[in-house]
Amino acid sequence: MIETCRTQPFSGQRPGTSGLRKPVKTFMQPHYLENFVQSVFDCVEDLAGATLVLGGDGRYHNREAIQTILRMAAGNRVSRVLLGRGGLLSTPAVSSIIRHRGATGGLILSASHNPGGPNGDFGIKYNSGNGGPATETLTEAIYTRSQEIDRYYIATTNHVDIDVLGDTHLEAMKITVLDPVADYSELMESLFDFERIRELFRSGFRMRFDAMHAVTGPYAHAILEDVLGAPEGTVIHGTPLADFGGGHPDPNLTHAAELVRQLNRPEGPDFGAASDGDGDRNMIIGHGCFVTPSDSLAIMAANATRIPAYREGLLGVARSMPTSRAVDRVAARLNIPCYETPTGWKFFGNLLDAGRITLCGEESFGTGSNHVREKDGLWAVLFWLNLLAVRGQSVAEIVAEHWQAYGRDVYTRHDYEDVDADAASRLMQDLRENLPGLVGQTVGGSHVTAADDFAYDDPIDGSRSEGQGLRLMLGDEARIVYRLSGTGTQGATLRVYIERLETRRSHLQADAQTQLADLIRFAGEVAGIAERTGRQSPDVIT
Structure with a gap:
């Protein structure tokens, strides 16, 4: 009835x-x-x-x-x-x-x-x-x-x-x-060389995948351990729980701290990865080597033809505006289009449906391709496993070679979580109004050459999306970006993104927070973050 x-x-x-x-x-x-x-x-x-x-x-x-x-x-x-x-x-x-x-x-x-x-x-x-x-x-x-x-x-x-x-x-x-799991596992096997990955595990390769007591647990157990032969115990926190075991199911350096500790131990695994609550995000870590999501996208694009599904090459790539410009440099080398979109996977959908791009990603630990129309955490992990099996190198070696070839977009994101929503909105509005006056200022030897409020004109349907983030562009290929996140339910989350291109080989391995210290300080001062939010430091740094 x-x-x-x-x-x-x-x-x-x-x-x-x-x-x-x-x-x-x-x-x-x-x-x-x-x-x-x-x-x-x-x-x-x-x-x-x-x-x-x-x-x-x-x-x-x-x-x-x-x-x-x-x-x-x-x-x-x-x-x-x-x-x-x-x-x-x-x-x-x-x-x-x-x-x-x-x-x-x-x-x-x-x-x-x-x-x-x-x-x-x-x-x-x-x-x-x-x-x-x-x-x-x-x-x-x-x-x-x-x-x-x-x-x-x-x-x-x-x-x-x-x-x-x-x-x-x-x-x-x-x-x-x-x-x-069944349909998804079949799709993954059609994209990657599962036999090469099996050989990698048979060689003694050690991995930890942290499912964070979220939905990817059953997928990881079935694909990594049952199908690909990774040893039992490769998947940790693999049982989905209604409260995620009391944890925060966000795969970053703060909330996946146990995984990070395991990978940083001298006797730690060769490779680590994690996914989030619904399985669309990923974090990639090598032994003693964290791979930023921006670098991960760029490395995947640079090596895509080594993967069965992408052997014919890429139609193009896309990244969200706050994501570092590392993939732009790969696209330029490959002579393929690179699109800069607002944050939100829906903006990649039109490009994928129109056949303009093959790979896309966001700095917020999301990477994907034209196999689905969502970011896909376990797909990204399998991509890296396939790449490691083919190249026969460690994560750290692959990252180092990439930086030597393309330079390193030294990058960090500072999150100020659960900030008073009105205070955060006033901060952004005042900064927006002050953008014209910032052009020409100097910070740490870098000049602010441009400042704007990012807007996107969709090349497929002609729609325009405004107010997508405040950008400060600096003369030595550096940027500072400010955004209010739309994914929280309490207060507001202010995200500040900072990057600078580094090409000096002697500086490629330096700590990002140290290398970007002058820009981090300037980013806080120019927006008045401490005074307006009461926060002396961010809640999460990635």
Whole structure:
């Protein structure tokens, strides 16, 4: 039986760059999730009779939300739902299933790298038929609908068994419970030389993959240990937990500290990697060698033809604006296009769909290719494993050779988390107004040659995105960028990105914080970060 439930709008249901993210307690309010899901359903064309993909990262409230969404899908005449067993699907796996099974779209339940548990965060986003995040036009339509909604449709059935593989029905809707790993593993094997990676592990190569008690645990156990033959224990924290084991599922030097310690020990593994809550981010570490996401993208682009899926070369590459310009230098050498986009994977989608690019990435630990329309953490790890197997060198040796060939974009990101939102907005507004007066100033021997508020004109659909980050350009190929992140749910996160090109071989291995000290100091002073936020130092440095 289908019921029509009356409701009233909730304020603030505007999706951000990665959907709607709020504290769990907000989503647990009566009608809150239902309102947003119905707003999505009201805005998706040809929903009746459609096939949707559904899954999440296993965080707190995931299973309960899936029951609600299944009942609502039936209430809105969806024909079929493809569901990950236990409600689990990584974000790149959802993208892959949408694309390869011809689904109309999919709903992903995740707040990505945000903390979980009853006092943590929850999130939901809609991915369209290309497998990528909904366009800004669609997300704005969803928000508009959420502010006027007065009813939603839901089946009265109380419970669906989501833990048994196979088909079942809810009203007239078929629910197919899938192995969450199978389709994705098959796709990975089509892209990489799995036999070469098996040989690498048989040679005694040692690796640690930190799944951070998030969704990539089952994927990593199945692919790395079962398929590729990595020794048992290669995957740590591999069981998804609703609160991520009390940790912060963000693969960076701060939140994956245990992995970093293991790789820095004299007897430590040869290679380390980590992924986040929903499996779309990655961190790459060699023995005593952290690879910045910007360098990782550049190295992957420079070595792509060594990987089976990319042997014919790259159509082009793209990076988010705050990502270092390391990949630009590779693109110039390869004579292929390099696009600079705003932060947010949806901006890469048009370029990928139009065949303009093959690889893309963000400094926020996200890398991907045209195999899906999301960043893909485990794919990036497998790329590096394939590269290590082919080149027969350590991570540190590969990085060092790359810097010698292209120079090193010495790079750091300073995050000031949970800053008062009003204070952060005033800081950005005042800095924006002061940009013209900064041109011509000198810092540490470097001249500010240009300053702007980054805007992007999409070369595919002609849309324009403004206010994407404040940039200070310095004469010796250095930059300072300021952005407010849209991924948090409490206060604001101010991100400051600092980079400078280094080509002197004697300085290539120097500590980034030391090399950039003058620019770091100037970045804080010119924006008045300490005075305006009360923070004397960043919460996270990468």
